[in-house]
Amino acid sequence: MLGLKLLQSYGARPSMTIIIKRCKSKRLGARNYPERLPSIKETAQRLGFEDAVEMYPAYPLEEPPELWMVTQIHKQRYRPYWEKEVMKDMGLYKRHDKSIQMNTTSVNEKLWQVKHLIKVQPIRFPQGYPTKDDIGGTLLKKNGEFIIFDRLESPDDADEDAIYPQAKLSEWKTVDGYRKCNNCKERRCYRLGMCQKIWLQRGCNYIESVGPRMYNFVDPEKEK
Structure with missing residues (x-):
């Protein structure tokens, strides 16, 4: 308002003041926010399917995985607050952050709401599930493969001096x-x-x- 009064005091025309008012930046209100995405079931019904499974007939895996590896690929800036809350619940704050989530119905609904911000990959165990003895010898690759390194196991009858040689x-x-x-x-x-x-x-x-x-x-x- 102070700027408009100064323009009027310097002899600015009324039409100029109206143009300046219209060119002022609008605040991002509720009407300008993007709409919430419907659930997976509602999306399937809108597309003419009875169930969400029918949307993806060619399933790439033989069995559904138990874990997902979620990677953030886009920034959260200028995104609505409900999407930021979902990302925060999964521990994703910036690009290239990774999170491991369970393959459940509630988690899949959250992933569906932010599917444009993340990349979801199944975690596979080609060498089987790890045990307590495998702690410290595992690696999760970028493609979702969980690898267990083979550890050198000493024989039970071996001498301790032969396993751990020490100088006199x-x-x-x-x-x-x-x-x-x-x-x-x-x-x-x-x-x-x-x-x-x-x-x-x-x-x-x-x-x-x-x-x-x-x-x-x-x-x-x-x-x-």
């Missing part, structure tokens, strides 16, 4: 002081007894990574 204490290397640079003349290195560059890293890195560079390991003296 007499073969362990000993620490003979700290490491220094060749021909180093820095006073701080002499005062610390080691290279100052390594000493400054003692609190920044783990001892497993700094230790081999910090200590000077030598072979143990052989017994006479």
Whole structure:
């Protein structure tokens, strides 16, 4: 309104003010929102089918899968709130996010409402269902295949030393002081007894990574 008053004060014609009013951006109201999609059963009836199964006569799989791998392929920006709520319930917030859902009637109705935003793939188990022993050795591929890696199983009668070989204490290397640079003349290195560059890293890195560079390991003296 302030801008219109300024235009009128500068001698703008009434017709210009009317055009400016009409060109103002409209708010996205309830009438401008897209309509909710009907359910799967209602869609089938509108298309002339009795059941939703008749819409897809050539089913690609022999048996319906138990799990779906849902991938978000489009953004949720400028989408209605009910679609965003469905995506939030499935744990999808941005593109390329994945979620695993059960193949049930209620879940399929949710997927039908946001089918234009997602890609649904069946999860297949070519090697069978995993067990507790397979934890940590599985992989879910992009095409929906769930693979179980073969683990090396040790025989029951094998010796523990053969499975986990360990060096004897007499073969362990000993620490003979700290490491220094060749021909180093820095006073701080002499005062610390080691290279100052390594000493400054003692609190920044783990001892497993700094230790081999910090200590000077030598072979143990052989017994006479």
